[in-house]
Amino acid sequence: MAGEIPDLIAQERTGTGKGAARQARRDGMVPGVVYGGEQDPLPIAIEFNGLLKRLKDGRFKSTLFNLKVDGHDDVRVICRDVQRDVVKDLPVHLDLMRLRRTTKINLFIPVEFVGEDSAPGIKKGGVLTVVRPEVELLVTAGDIPEKIVVDVSGMNIGDTATISMVDLPQGAKPTIDRDFVIANIQAPSGLASQDDDEEKDPEDVEVIEGAAERGDED
Template identity: 75%
Template sequence: MAGENAVLHAQERTGTGKGAARQARRNGMVPGIVFGGDVDPLPINIPFNELIKRLKAGRFRSTLFTLKIDGHDDVRVICRDVQRDVVKDLPTHLDLMRLRRATKINLFIHVNVEGEEESPGLKKGGVLTLIRPEVELLVTAGDIPEQINIDVSELQIGDSITISDVKLPQGAKPTIDRDFVIATLSAPSGLRAEDDDEDQPEAGEVPTTEMDASDDA
């Protein structure tokens, strides 16, 4: 998650209860509530089209948003629930939680690659594959990194970088409890094809395994 937080625009909802919520939906809005942070809950409406766009982009519940509401200070929030229509599967209500600086949350953090120009494997034509362009980390809301960096300057063909090779920001840790791969450096496709051809027997040549079997007979 590089750069500034994603932005959600909302309006304060003046009415409460089922009637006000139904009216909001008729007006093309999705009702919601903002809670937490030692502040009274705030009823809001979010434009339906904007919310749908965010939901389709994925990872809505693990993305940190800056919530902008006219007449209120901007606040950092994370989604805690999205209620949907049981038939149409469309959002009907959402809960957003204000974040204190000490709050621990899971977020997907952007992976930045360094050292590509120095990598001996890349100089030989190797192909760098970023298996995980983002890594989900448990972080503190007051100290969220814009990115984590991986250094490929010493990678040879066949090498890989796992999460244990990465220096994580203080207080951050992976949500996956194993040493997973982030990036690999593999041989170019042409070189891999040549290696495969070398493994195939030439026309008329008997594979070693068949020769061994005939000798045993």
């Protein structure tokens, strides 16, 4: 089931060219173009502060948006490029691409962990360590999963959860071609230190003591 796709609000630009782009920036907007989808390119402008916040939040280029422009039907888009000022590193232009429902795209999908209350390793004091809170998947634009679920209820201390253990949505596949780790259960620090002490060889201690005694005799 597809998750909720965030809206990206824009307005259509009435003019094109460098002059119109500079005017948009003076008005506190970032000019851009929407292309693809067998339609004519659409010049747009997006509110600067809102765009800057989304860029700082991360994953902007790998997030599918529902583009809303007055006078036009909503359309799903993904960012293909953000041009920045070479000195200030602030956005000055962006390119958005329209997507069909059957288009395959790479997106980062959040991971939800369930079964922590019943996991034997956690009951023993172990700690669930999340290696990947998001997983990049190749998905269909019309069927984007809201999340993937990892069940850790059977995991003990030292166990790992890998991508091969996850039931992925139909049609989705990882972009990494190996069985990578998503999370593991580690021993608590106190227990780990105790185990290290128990692994020391008593004979090593005796040798050191013996060497000290021989030093006293000299």
